[in-house]
Amino acid sequence: MAQLYDLSKARLGSMAEAGERILECYRVLRKTEDNVVGEVLRGQGEFFEMDHYPKGDVYDPETHSQYYYHSHRDDEHGHFHTFLRQRACPRG
Helix, strand or coil: CCCHHHCCHHHHHHHHHHHHHHHHHHHHHHHCCCCHHHHHHCCCCCCCCCCCEEEEEEEECCCCEEEEEECCCCCCCCEEEEEECHHHCCCC
């Protein structure tokens, strides 16, 4: 696993920018007293266990990454599943 001191300044800058974007998202969500799960479920209708939200999942064809939110039981809040599809993974 790479250590921070092994990363280039460009990579560290990119990581810092991503962190700033996340903080900006949290700032905006605080204004409406919402959270990431609320955003994913907004406009999705009634929530059913095992269904994926948002419906059809979220897939990025550029990075071949995918995610969805769901729960397994009535008493479970729910969780995110995140994936990198095969095209995003190096051979071997």
